[in-house]
Amino acid sequence: MLNQISYFQKELADLVYRHTHMEGYQPTQIPCLGLSRYSTAHYSSLAGPSRGLYNPSLCIVVQGSKDIILGGERLKGGPSNYIVSSIDLPIIFEAMESSPEVPNLYCKIEFTPSLILELLSAEEFKVTGKRTSKRGVNVAELDVSMLDAVVRLVRLLDKPADIPFLAPLFTKEILYKTLQGDYGDSLRRIVTDGSPTIHIRNTIQHMTNNFQNPFRIEDLADVAKMSIPSFHRHFKEVTAMSPIQFQKQLRLQEARRLILSGSMNVADASFHVGYESHTQFSREYSRTFGFPPREDVKRLKLINDASVDI
Template sequence: MSEQIYNQQLELAKLIERHTGRDGVHATAIPSLSFTRQSNVTGPTYGVHDPSLCIVVQGEKEVLLARERFRYGPADYLVASIDLPVTGQVIEASSDVPYLALKLEFTPSQVLEVLSDSEIGAGPKKNAKRAMFVSRMELSLLDAVIRLARLLENPKDIPVLAPLFTKEIIYRVLQGQHGVALAQIAIEGSGTYRIREVIQYIMKNYDKSFRIEELAEIANMSISSLHRHFKEVTAMSPIQFQKQLRLQEARRLLLSESTDAADVAFRVGYESPSQFSREYSRMFGFPPREDIKRLKSKYDQRINA
């Protein structure tokens, strides 16, 4: 890591500390930008990773997409170009040197705007790319990110300058090692673009059964081509993708509502409570009732600490 990058990350760390102050995820005055502070290594957390750029300035994080691991720290950045169900874990953090990170969300239309205004090629339309990647941090990207974060010190500048700096950040990522993977989410007709439409359909209808022929029709692909492209983009099959969405939503419902596992199983689309319990245990390591009891106990301990 160059001395310039190191110095800029120190400045960014101070900015994040100033606008967080305590552990957790913190929204900022820039709607698409959030900061995270964590003073301990965490257990796995489950959720849908929306399209965004993630930068760690202190500590280290690991993200699991199906069985594929993405590990990144201050020398790297991570990009998700499509909504993806993932498992995340802070693997390096302490009270003296807390984990500090930022997340900048973006949309395919923002990516398309940058592509339209530049001469960056999107690559072959047919070759779908993995919708998550880790790249080495570059000074030009970090410089744009810092200028965006500095706007929090001068909020009156945010409406005018935040969109410009965000556009520059997307441009820098598109110029990077895996820029083609980001570009393809915005290019109509690309394999990634068509798989994005299938993902949107599954996310809206995760609790309903579907025929693979329906998904192939949405993507305008053969069934075999759909399977191949979907797995290339998401590292899983459409059925596995839907299952992760169902189980994540089931866990959220069990945590937030006083309801039993069988009722939740039916609400998220399972026809068999016993199958739901088996698959829940396989994903989260514990049967539903035991898992929720364990999570609530951990939460109570944090609140009373």
């Protein structure tokens, strides 16, 4: 079994490396599939206020490592893991061990809610996953069956004519294995009528679209169709943060992106994302990212050679 896993891991690493022609995230001819290569230590944000509704996804750490920072928690992913994301959260990824000789390689597969619902609605579908979690992102153990299916999907990049016919089949197989695996329940909840996760997902989208504006907890609870105590409990179960912490992360990550891209200076970015006090912005930025804004951006540009995906 270990020999099989090692064989598939090597083949997948070769495929991802060959089909990534530059640093960072790259879409492919397969609509649901994206590949990433990083030859230096890097930081990246999964979510951003400018994005639309996020599709659930599976990310394979093909080579290297990926630390997931969610609120105050840090989850570690490596080549023996896959990452299941069910909801758009202000997550930061870090990978500090990388080099041109042994780059970090990732493979991301997105699933539409309609495809999830299609599989769950099948009369023959039986749930076998043992572990449950209400969190919007989880790290699970990768097995040879899942790895085999992912390799077959990525192999299609070498045979573009086969993509329209086989990619949907392989994607459905990978989703089936994800739903049946550890934390598959986190994907099932986002299409289950009446599930608190659906209501929290709607609230998250509302907050993401209006992150610059102040909000009242009563209004957010109304969007979620919950009482205030129930809303607080379910929101933290899914996001690992309070609503205020969540909004703060959205604001800080968007400000960081704007500053690093050169779109705005520090003062303009802090005002744009909703801060009225530059001092408060700098203090909260330093607390979140470990460095004041200007020092942080200078450091990231040096680390990433100005190619950070953030």
